[in-house]
Amino acid sequence: MPQAQQNEEHSAHHAPGTNGTAIYRRRTVRLLVAHDRLSDVDLWLQELKRAQFAVSAEVVQTPEDFAARLGAEQYDVVLASGGIPNWTGARVLELLRLQDENMPFIYLGTDVERDVMEKCIAQGASDCVYRNRLARLPVAVAIAVEQRSLREERNRAEVELRRSEAHYHALSENPHYGIFRFDPNGQFLAANKALAAMLGYESASELVAMNLAEHIIRDPVERTQLLEAYRQKGHIDPIEMEWKRKDGTPMRVRLSGRRVDSDLGAPDESCEIIAEDVTALRASEDNLRRLAATDALTGLANYRKLAETLESEMKRSDRTGRAFAVLAFDLNGMKLVNDMYGYLTGNRALQRLADTLRLSCRSIDTPARCGGDEFAIILPETGAREAGLAARRICDCLADDNEEPRLSVSVGVGVHPEDGSNVNTLLQRADRELYKMKGLQKSA
Known part of the structure; x- marks a missing residue:
């Protein structure tokens, strides 16, 4: 073709x-x-x-x-x-x-x-x-x-971290990588300008007056791990940890290092480390993970996040013997809203429902958009009666919203373990209850 x-x-x-x-x-x-x-x-x-x-x-x-x-x-x-x-x-x-x-x-x-x-x-x-x-x-x-x-x-x-000693001088002057030496007690012996700038110090000499273990590494556990790794192995495998800048703000660094040999080839008592600031990189990765779990239109959890949370909640419920509930929602008349008002108003209707669900949730609840005009909320530590009351509060909130077009929902409830032992059966039960309610509304 x-x-x-x-x-x-x-x-x-x-x-x-x-x-x-x-x-x-x-x-x-x-x-x-x-x-x-x-x-x-x-x-x-x-x-x-x-x-x-x-x-x-x-x-x-x-x-x-x-x-x-x-x-x-x-x-x-x-x-x-x-x-x-x-x-x-x-x-x-x-x-x-x-x-x-x-x-x-x-x-x-x-x-x-x-x-x-x-x-x-x-x-x-x-x-x-x-x-x-x-x-x-x-x-x-x-x-x-x-x-x-x-x-x-x-x-x-x-690749930069694996450069040979032939490129050491060029690397030590690289503004993106901090290079330093410290002794077994964590005292700085030397540092380059890049590390001083990375940590917010005016000069390398000001930084060297500090103690790595006491003034820079935030977590005492990580501090001990770094020093013990050096003492036992004579080198530092690639590791990430949280440091503290001069102004007290946290930063995430990636470290890799080795023991420094003396001019005569005998092992020295110091360790040389290359430090890379990965704070922005980790923040970007965290944001990507958030995007992967978020519905773009409403900002609620997406279906993938909903399914993952349901699996986790089922394991917790089976372990503790405490029930939890899931509410399934369908926005009534969505096609009519789109036909009469257009898709921008239709999207606004979905966002209004999402806002109502979000404001009606506890901090431990998970509101999600499943797709289209279908939504759900996971309610930990909740039985059928409490779930029904939560559904009624949400319906009342929508009824009190005077923005046009007026919104209403059909709701179904599923409770684990009695209504389903896995994600699919629990959601199916909630959907059946939802469509039963929708049928009653049409009959009325």
């Missing part, structure tokens, strides 16, 4: 539902798409546009065209989906890895392709997205691109 190409670009910076936080504000994200239907690709690109991505996409429909494009152009992410005969998602990923081991790969599958999606994840896919839940696609693409950038940055840093 001939190769087809399609480009979509958008220049805005902020994704909806992230309070102005940019998901991806750099250059255009370049996609290579292996799929047989351009209409599907149009939907995917439109979803990315709605999340205010700037994207360009090239679509290929044969392994030959796929390999040719990889060899001729540079891409940020590969998307693939089933439909091309004899060319499954796993085969696309296998061919991709032959040419590029680090290229992010996202598979878009259907509900019946769970095995295919699990196989792709096992073979190193960055993520899998259900085609009927495309709201996750922008987050999946953003995470895949950012994780690749973080991996490349970390690899570059590790």
Whole structure:
């Protein structure tokens, strides 16, 4: 089949539902798409546009065209989906890895392709997205691109850390790496300017007057571990720990070091350490993990986070013998709201419901958007009666909201362990109760 190409670009910076936080504000994200239907690709690109991505996409429909494009152009992410005969998602990923081991790969599958999606994840896919839940696609693409950038940055840093003694002088003057020596008691013996700047000291001499163990390392346990590792092994394996800057603010550092030999070759009593400030890197990773567990429109937990929390709560409940409940919600008349008021008002309705759920929750509860107009709340330490009261409070809050259009929900309750021993059965019970209520509302 001939190769087809399609480009979509958008220049805005902020994704909806992230309070102005940019998901991806750099250059255009370049996609290579292996799929047989351009209409599907149009939907995917439109979803990315709605999340205010700037994207360009090239679509290929044969392994030959796929390999040719990889060899001729540079891409940020590969998307693939089933439909091309004899060319499954796993085969696309296998061919991709032959040419590029680090290229992010996202598979878009259907509900019946769970095995295919699990196989792709096992073979190193960055993520899998259900085609009927495309709201996750922008987050999946953003995470895949950012994780690749973080991996490349970390690899570059590790290469720097492994430089030979021939490059020592250049490294010691590098402003991004702190280099220092300390004795078995933790007293600084020497430090470079980069380390002093990293910790907020005016000069290396001011820093050397400090004691690493007493003034810099925040955690006494980490302090002991570092000194014991040096005393026992004579070197420091790569380790991360929390330090304290001169002004008292915390920072995260990655350390690696070795014993220093004297000029005569005999072991010295000091250890030389290279320190890298990874505070921003870890903060970025934490943000990516948060994005991966958050619904972009509402800011609530997404379905993946909901399922993970349910699994964890079931284990806790089985261990302690204490029940917990899950409330399932369906926003009534969502299609009518979209038809009468438009999708912006429809999105606003979803956000209003999300705000109501969030404000109605305790700190231990987990409100989540399952997809579309479906929501849920996990209520730890809660039985059927208390869950029913919580559902009534939420319905009353919506009834008191005078913003147009007025909102109402159908609610279902499931309680573990009596209503379900696993995630699926518990959610199914809550859904059955929800649709029973919806049927009664229609009859009324």
